[in-house]
Amino acid sequence: MVATPPAPDDNRLGRLARFLSVGDTAFAIEFGTGIDPVLNARVHRAAALIREAALPGVTETVPSFRSLLVQYDPLVTSAAALQHTMDGLDLGEAVVSAPERVWVIPTLYGGAAGPDLDDVASATGLSPAEVIARHAGTLYRVYVQGFLPGFAYLGVLPPELELPRLATPRVRVPPGSVAIAQRMTGVYPVESPGGWRLIGNTPLRFFDHAATPPTLFAPGDGVRFRPVAAEEHAAIAEAVARGTYRPEQEVGR
Incomplete structure (x- = not known):
């Protein structure tokens, strides 16, 4: 069976980013390279969705220019379990809105x-x-x-x-x-x-x-x-x- 390619409007985190290991208590979600407001908007959108989801074991998220560091407690969860859940998060459109402040x-x-x-x-x-x-x-x-x-x-x-x-x-x-x-x-x-x-x-x-x-x-x-x-x-x-x-x-x- 040939896999169906993702639709153009498929904004799932797993399609727009990749997961990178950062030791045994953290991993990074990388959205691209360079300094780009669209990439940064995705970073902050992902951080907000992860906070809203209140996933067990997640202790902190740290945004950067183009990636999001996710820190977790390995006694509560695993990178594989978190990444499986995050893979399906819908980021929506990458809207670069005017700063609120x-x-x-x-x-x-x-x-x-x-x-x-x-x-x-x-x-x-x-x-x-x-x-x-x-x-x-x-x-x-x-x-x-x-x-x-x-x-x-x-x-x-x-x-x-x-x-x-x-x-x-x-x-x-x-x-x-x-x-x-x-x-x-x-x-x-x-x-x-x-x-x-x-x-x-x-x-x-x-x-x-x-x-x-x-x-x-x-x-x-x-x-x-x-x-x-x-x-x-x-x-x-x-x-x-x-x-x-x-x-x-x-x-x-």
Whole structure:
């Protein structure tokens, strides 16, 4: 008997992804390669369906750009049993909807706050003002968090701003540094080494271990950067230090 090929509108997880072993307590569900909003939408849709199903033994799901890590208790269930159940989950259409929540990040560009801005302008053939306009004029999506607590990978950059990481990473990158690399932008939440190109700085805090949740952003959130002058940057920094500053969200969201 010849197997019937799946229908074009067959949106079962097992048809759109593959399962990859990650040791004896986890496996990954991989939806494709690269940074793509449709793939990421499938990742988050799968995570939501798995949470709703409340499958026995599943302890956590961790989304990334293009895959979902599923962690489970091997004393309760098995990878084979979970994958058999998940195989038939209907993801529906991969709709890339507008973010429900859009954060507005006040950013001081250039100078000591963004020491790589002029080099980025030179490398892209743009003026510093044009680099700022393109970076701040884009609505970014939080694809995944990692590297450091509170560090969100935001995409995608306008094509004209896509540049490789620095050949020699910095030993210390100041907290709040707004940076770009390849197709992504992000904000260093704490001082750390880093090889991304620094174009600005924000006084906001992105991780607080005592808060619930501890990170400002969540996967799927939208992010815009708002250029500010040095005086406003300093005023916001003071308000953040006092605990009186409330991060902005886009009007209408």
